[in-house]
Amino acid sequence: MKKISQSRMFLLLLPITMLWSCQTKDYSALVNKDIEEFRAYFTERFPEVELDDFADGVYAIDDNAREQWLAMEDFPPYSIAVEEGQALFENSFSNGKTYTDCFPEGGAVRHNYPYFDEQRNMVVTLEMAINECRSANGEPPLEYKKGDIAKISSYMAYISRGKPVEVKVSSQGAYEAYLKGKEFFYAKRGQLNMSCAGCHMRYSGRRLRSEVISPALGHPVHFPVFRLKWGEIGTLQRRYAGCNRNIGAKPLAIQGEEYRNLEFFQTVMSNGMHFNGPASRK
Amino acid sequence: MTITRRRFLRTLGGTLASAALAVTIPLQVFAKRSDEAFLSGSLEEAINAKYGSLPIEDSGQIQIKAPQIAENGAFVPVTISTDIPGATSISIFAEANFSPLVASFDVLPRMHPDVSLRIRMAKTSDITVLVRAGDKLYRATREVKVTIGGCGG
Amino acid sequence: MKVKAVAKGDAVSVKMLIKHPMEMGRRKDAEGNLIPAHYITEVTVKYNGEIVFHSELGPGVSMDPYLAFTFDGAKAGESISLSWMDNKGQSERVDAIIGGT
Numbered sequence: 001m002k003k004i005s006q007s008r009m010f011l012l013l014l015p016i017t018m019l020w021s022c023q024t025k026d027y028s029a030l031v032n033k034d035i036e037e038f039r040a041y042f043t044e045r046f047p048e049v050e051l052d053d054f055a056d057g058v059y060a061i062d063d064n065a066r067e068q069w070l071a072m073e074d075f076p077p078y079s080i081a082v083e084e085g086q087a088l089f090e091n092s093f094s095n096g097k098t099y100t101d102c103f104p105e106g107g108a109v110r111h112n113y114p115y116f117d118e119q120r121n122m123v124v125t126l127e128m129a130i131n132e133c134r135s136a137n138g139e140p141p142l143e144y145k146k147g148d149i150a151k152i153s154s155y156m157a158y159i160s161r162g163k164p165v166e167v168k169v170s171s172q173g174a175y176e177a178y179l180k181g182k183e184f185f186y187a188k189r190g191q192l193n194m195s196c197a198g199c200h201m202r203y204s205g206r207r208l209r210s211e212v213i214s215p216a217l218g219h220p221v222h223f224p225v226f227r228l229k230w231g232e233i234g235t236l237q238r239r240y241a242g243c244n245r246n247i248g249a250k251p252l253a254i255q256g257e258e259y260r261n262l263e264f265f266q267t268v269m270s271n272g273m274h275f276n277g278p279a280s281r282k
Numbered sequence: 283m284t285i286t287r288r289r290f291l292r293t294l295g296g297t298l299a300s301a302a303l304a305v306t307i308p309l310q311v312f313a314k315r316s317d318e319a320f321l322s323g324s325l326e327e328a329i330n331a332k333y334g335s336l337p338i339e340d341s342g343q344i345q346i347k348a349p350q351i352a353e354n355g356a357f358v359p360v361t362i363s364t365d366i367p368g369a370t371s372i373s374i375f376a377e378a379n380f381s382p383l384v385a386s387f388d389v390l391p392r393m394h395p396d397v398s399l400r401i402r403m404a405k406t407s408d409i410t411v412l413v414r415a416g417d418k419l420y421r422a423t424r425e426v427k428v429t430i431g432g433c434g435g
Numbered sequence: 436m437k438v439k440a441v442a443k444g445d446a447v448s449v450k451m452l453i454k455h456p457m458e459m460g461r462r463k464d465a466e467g468n469l470i471p472a473h474y475i476t477e478v479t480v481k482y483n484g485e486i487v488f489h490s491e492l493g494p495g496v497s498m499d500p501y502l503a504f505t506f507d508g509a510k511a512g513e514s515i516s517l518s519w520m521d522n523k524g525q526s527e528r529v530d531a532i533i534g535g536t
Contacts, residue, residue, distance in 0.1 A: 064349060064350055064351055065353055067349060068349045068352070068353050068358075068359055069353075071359030071361070071398075072357070072359060072400075074359075074398070074450060074501070074503065075437070075439065075450045075451075075452045075501050075503070077357070077452075077499055077501075079437055079452055080437065080452065080454050080499060083437070209429070209430065210351065210429040210430070228353065228354035228356060228357045229354060229356075231356065231498055282353035282354045316491060320491070320493040320494075356497060356498070357497045358497070359501075361503075376495055379495050380459075380461065381493055381494065381495060382495075383493055383495070384492075384493060384495035384496060385490060385491065385492045385493065385495070385496055386490065386491050387488075387489070387490040387504075388489045388490070390486060390487055390488065390489065390506075392482070392485070392487045392506040392507045392508050393487055393488055393504060393505070393506045393507075394446065394504065394505040394506065394507070396504070396505065397490075397502070397503065397504050398501070398502070398503035398504075399496060399497075399500070399501060399502050399503070400496070400497035400500070400501045401495055401496055401497060402459075402494075402495050402496070402497055
């Protein structure tokens with residue numbers, strides 16, 4: 001059989017590929033439209049708040065709470081966790097390698113997470129990447145809600161402060177994960193039949209008993225969080241589980257598919273803002 | 283671990299004298315720690331254990347910066363300052379706590395008479411600050427509300 | 436114990452954050468046993484051998500105690516010595532260099 005030259009192959013395949021690319025959607029454009037609507041909801045609701053200040057949550061909208069937060073920022077309670085996180089990050093594994101062998105820029109890569117892993121067709125979060133680094137180097141995984149993983153994550157967040165939130169949704173797989181996270185955010189659940197959106201959009205800025213509900217815009221960008229109620233540093237997904245439990249819904253698996261997709265959606269909605277973790281919250 | 287304590291003699295001699303004293307006297311030179319005061323279960327008992335029966339008068343020269351509604355009763359940020367001349371001691375009490383005396387500070391020669399700390403408040407109550415100057419106690423109070431929010435977890 | 440000491444003109448602002456549980460001694464663990472009291476009782480700061488800050492703390496102070504004060508007469512580049520002791524006899528001492536101009 002006569003060998004077809006490469007350039008000929010290309011010319012034959014060109015119309016087919018052109019036809020195929022017309023079928024693929026501009027996922028970025030679809031997502032950007034969602035982001036604009038989501039952001040507009042909050043900027044209209046809280047017109048005095050600058051976009052980046054939404055990362056301060058309740059402290060951007062409530063003076064009494066803000067004053068206390070500023071007092072805490074004088075010497076933030078998470079400072080100890082960041083220091084301990086740095087020591088953990090710089091400590092070698094048994095095989096002599098360290099986290100810097102997995103994470104470039106000395107670990108200042110918090111802004112690269114979460115991302116959609118095309119090969120594995122799943123969302124990868126920072127905490128998941130930390131544990132994958134450990135298992136790649138023969139170390140046992142860390143518990144996902146608090147403790148060492150939260151300290152390492154808070155150190156990485158701290159040295160990544162100011163980095164932009166620019167999560168990409170540019171494939172069908174990523175868009176599907178995004179849609180699942182979006183659905184989770186808007187769906188009602190639990191005995192109290194509440195949704196994330198119900199409290200953190202519709203009820204944002206209003207009181208639930210004596211609490212002022214924080215706006216969802218910018219929610220994930222300040223994590224991990226030293227929650228005064230916990231008396232320690234904890235991860236975003238720990239908060240997801242706690243919040244679900246509060247509304248009488250079953251807390252789902254930490255770093256399971258649902259919470260990873262939710263984190264993905266929430267971070268995409270914060271595109272255009274800047275990471276400012278870790279943070280102190282009530 | 284037993285620690286020797288000796289009464290620290292306050293002189294008006296200024297920093298030179300106190301520096302000389304500090305060099306020759308070991309670290310724990312202050313009056314016997316107010317253990318009893320810290321263990322007292324009521325505000326009156328705690329004040330008495332700490333300061334004896336010195337006369338107390340309310341003063342507008344003590345500033346207490348504390349939240350109206352505490353975000354979390356386990357971490358209430360408080361800043362106290364005073365411009366009462368000759369202040370030698372500042373103590374802070376949270377009336378509704380199991381042990382009302384929270385902390386006390388000696389106002390030393392070089393120190394500005396203001397301090398900041400984070401305290402625990404069991405429930406809504408007054409913060410009482412006492413400033414000792416000479417043989418009198420000056421008092422200011424400020425209420426802090428401590429509530430249960432809607433979003434536990 | 437973390438320290439931030441900064442000179443502003445003639446005054447030095449000192450802020451401390453001390454990792455400590457400040458256990459009140461009134462809580463119970465999962466098995467119902469009382470968790471013994473464990474809290475810082477005394478914090479002292481010295482400059483040039485002179486005590487510039489002395490405070491007594493009780494379990495009413497929040498965990499990981501934060502304390503801040505200001506004192507006169509020291510300059511950037513000089514050092515201060517900070518120490519604490521708790522009811523179990525544990526203690527820590529750190530020296531810190533005053534920053535600022």
